[in-house]
Amino acid sequence: MDLLGHYNYWIVVILMMAGFYAVIARGNMVKKIIGLNIFQTSVFILFISAGKIIGGSTPILRKGVEVYSNPLPHVLILTAIVVGVATTAVGLALAVRIREAYGSIEDDLLIEALDPPQEPSETEQ
Amino acid sequence: MTLLDWMPFSVLLPLIAAPVCALLPGRLLPWALAFTAVAGSAVISAFVLPAAIEEPLRYAFGNWPPPIGIEYRVDAVNALLALLISAMAVVMLPWARLSVNQEVPERQGPFYALFLLAMAGLMGITLTGDAFNVFVFLEISSLSTYALVAHGRNRASLLSAFRYLIMGTLGATFYLIGIGLLYIMTGTLNMADLAERIPEVADTNAVRAAFGFIIIGLGLKLALFPLHRWLPGAYANAPSATTVFIAATATKVAVYVLLRMVFTVFGVEFALNMPYREVFFTLGAIGILFASVSAIDQPTAKRMLAYSSVAQIGYIALAISLVSVAGLAAGLVHIFNHALMKGALFMAVGAVIYRLGSDRIEDFNGLAKSMPWTMLAFVLAGLSIIGVPLTAGFISKWALIQAAIAEGNWIAVVIVLVGSLLAVVYIGRIAEAAYLRPAPENRPAIGEVGPGLMIPLWILIAANFYFGIDTSLTLGVATRGAEVLMGTGP
DSSP states (O other), X not given: OHHHHTHHHHHHHHHHHHHHHHHHHOOBHHHHHHHHHHHHHHHHHHHHHHHOOTTOBOSOXXXXXXXXXXXXXXXXXXXXXXXXXXXXXXXXXXXXXXXXXXXXXXXXXXXXXXXXXXXXXXXXX | OOGGGGTTHHHHHHHHHHHHHHHOOSSHHHHHHHHHHHHHHHHHHHHHHHHHHHXXXXXXXXXXXXXXXXXXXXXXXXXXXXXXXXXXXXXXXXXXXXXXXXHSOSOHHHHHHHHHHHHXXXXXXXXXXXXXXHHHHHHHHHHHHHHHHTTOSSTHHHHHHHHHHHHHHHHHHHHHHHHHHHHHHXXXXXXXXXXXXXXXXXXXXXXXXXXXXXXXHHHHHTTOTXXXXXXXXXXXXXXXXXXXXXXXXXXXXXXXXXXXXIIIIIOHHHHHHTTHHHHHHHHHHHHHHHHHHHHHTOSBHHHHHHHHHHHXXXXXXXXXXXXXHHHHHHHHHHHHHHHHHHHHHHHHHHHHHHHHSOOBGGGGTTHHHHSHHHHHHHHHHHHHHHTOTTSHHHHHHHHHHHHHHHTTOHHHHHHHHHHHHHHHHHHHHHHHHHHHSOOOTTOOOOOOOOHHHHHHHHHXXXXXXXXXXXXXXXXXXXXXXXXXXXXXXO
């Protein structure tokens, strides 16, 4: 009973692990960013689950309602979603630039370009 | 209304100036606006520090009293950090002008806007008393830092920025999970409230998991070994001005958040029930040795200094693992002093890049003849990082060794000494190339850099020696801050 009662937390855990795995195991940068998004989404669900109160109504003050759900986690997650969108945007912009500069966004192919950075700088004088 | 009431503006000034800065055309205007905002922030921080040592300053945003609203709460610890960040920005910006003109020739408005955002984020993390607000500012500063890193001279900076983005976002999200679990358990996000309510629920797995998530998340942000993989590339490939600033401040602010969470929010007792000491001692010790050895055979100077930064994080981790007033004070002093020495070292290397367009170690051959003052500054700052007496680096290492001896921790003493010897090797490698090796014959005649790059560099060198002799400000404030963190002071 308790196992099913907390099903949203199980979803959080599954999404979290799936996203985290994608970030670590996938070489493609767009897939890494997708993984990052799934990972972040799991945290959003974690927060929002915490705001739900069983039998609670939407948190708008009105007559005849005694129990309200907690609005604060929703507000926090709105902020976190904005942060997540910004991160995704910066990440994708970088992926586009990397594709322009290297012709690939596969991390495995590019890793040697980074460690160690032996290539001469482009604006060398 | 005194200047103290302007305390929140040390964060707001750069934050408000940033969008304006992005729209300004040309090169001079964005720089001038950035400098004005940063200087204002530094003046406010300088006035806040002495007041905050006496009694914590509080400011409730939007006049919503905490715990409903967000509160800025400034005591000796974060006032010191805020002054460090803004002062480093004030010294760095005049230096940055020439360097940025060369490395980021176009669209400097957005570049300085990003810099202001990064700085505002770091200041915000430092001053806020709200755990979720820390996350927001952490992401403001991180996102702008990713973009700043991507402005580097070569295309590898893009890869470094991407790797930093992945690791940094994972770190911030881990921190967010930890905060979420704490909120579920306590129903508050205000740090002072959290500190009151955590003891009641301390004996639950949720709070232990929150502690773990927060430590790992911040460990990624502060580049604690073995979570440091993003740092060398990011520092080495970023524009020199970016490197100077983030090397001096960004990871240190993450250390501050860690101290605040562990000592103020969770409390000493909780941390000691968890394997906090063992983890930070072990990782700090291995980090010092591993990163110092790695620094020795790096191909470029910036990469070498980046590994040195990982090693310095190791010293700080070692210091805060001692869990004593002396140990925390040593950690705080090292945060301050490391900014001075690493800022100076990266500025010296940046000056070389400005002249040569390269920072490969073999390009330093014979450089002491063409750029005597830059190389002298490099060696003096290098002495500070080695920990030679009369330098700031000596003070922090001495404080750390004394704290370790007081705890009877002789392994820490040995590791600090070995780490210092390794620093002699990697700093010596560049000094040897510059002073003892002949210059390559095909090198075009280059001269010393102008005063624009030289004066800020020597200001930092002078600070290295000043704080190596007069320790009343650094060690005094740090001890006060350590007392606040340990809960033995006001």
